[in-house]
Amino acid sequence: MEIINIKGTDDTPNVILDKASGQFEISGRSLPEDVNQFYEQILDWIDAYAKEPNDRTEFNFKLEYFNTASSKVILDILLKFEEIVESGKEVVIKWHYHEDEEDMLEAGEEYSDIVEIPFDYIVYTD
């Protein structure tokens, strides 16, 4: 599969999706004006990946901030991985949050209440 490697900006995140090396990561900030436009190719890539997923997928979310429109798209991404779990493959969400940011931890916990995927919470300091 092709590799997606998008460099982050002031309002869009870094995205790495690489099936061969097993790297899956969204990090930085996500507050684009048009979330659909930014995330379309990412969702398409995940749809294709879901057809032939690795036996184990570790997906890292290390977001500093995301707006509410992005929060909906993140749920869409997680729902696609939930289907991969249902198909019998292993998926783990690594949810990173800054030690000062309870809100980011809570956001992860809310997602894990909604989707049936195991979450690991990883705290970081700067």
Added chain:
Amino acid sequence: MEKEKQGFLEFAYQLYKTMKTNEISLVYEGEVTQEITKTFTSLTEKSLSKSAESNTVQKKVFNVMVECLQNISKHADALSEEDEERRGIVMVSKGDDSYNIITGNIIKNEKVPDLKKNLEHINSLDKEGLSALFKQQIKETTISEKGGAGLGFIDIAKKTGSKLGYQFKELNDKVSFFILTSTIKRN
């Protein structure tokens, strides 16, 4: 002419004094676009990072500003039919124990009852209630054509832990002015 100039100087000075006394760090009236949103949030972020404010509070101010500004850029209506700009006012002030983010924009009268009901409902909920509403909404919502998810007010209420302050002032039979005050407690 001379008198007019004097009047303006007086106005500018009074404005400056009011801003100083109330520790208003930002006032803006005009079109609200994504560029404006990025500029203001990064300005505020920079000035906060120089202050002694905790990271948690800094982040909350940033979060709430983004949601408020994107609300205006997506939902504000125009004063008249010919006007297409999405304008609003934005003000950030620092009090002894809280930051206030005040935004104002024009809204069509027909949208007021639903918006009021929505805000009242959000204000009636506690932390758990807000979290439950958020989880329900995020599952049901779809991203609108304007790019919104309809989650902004819930998110602001959750993150600030304060009730949303709001007011509607009817301007004529078509539109009202909607003012939203979000309060972020320091510590």
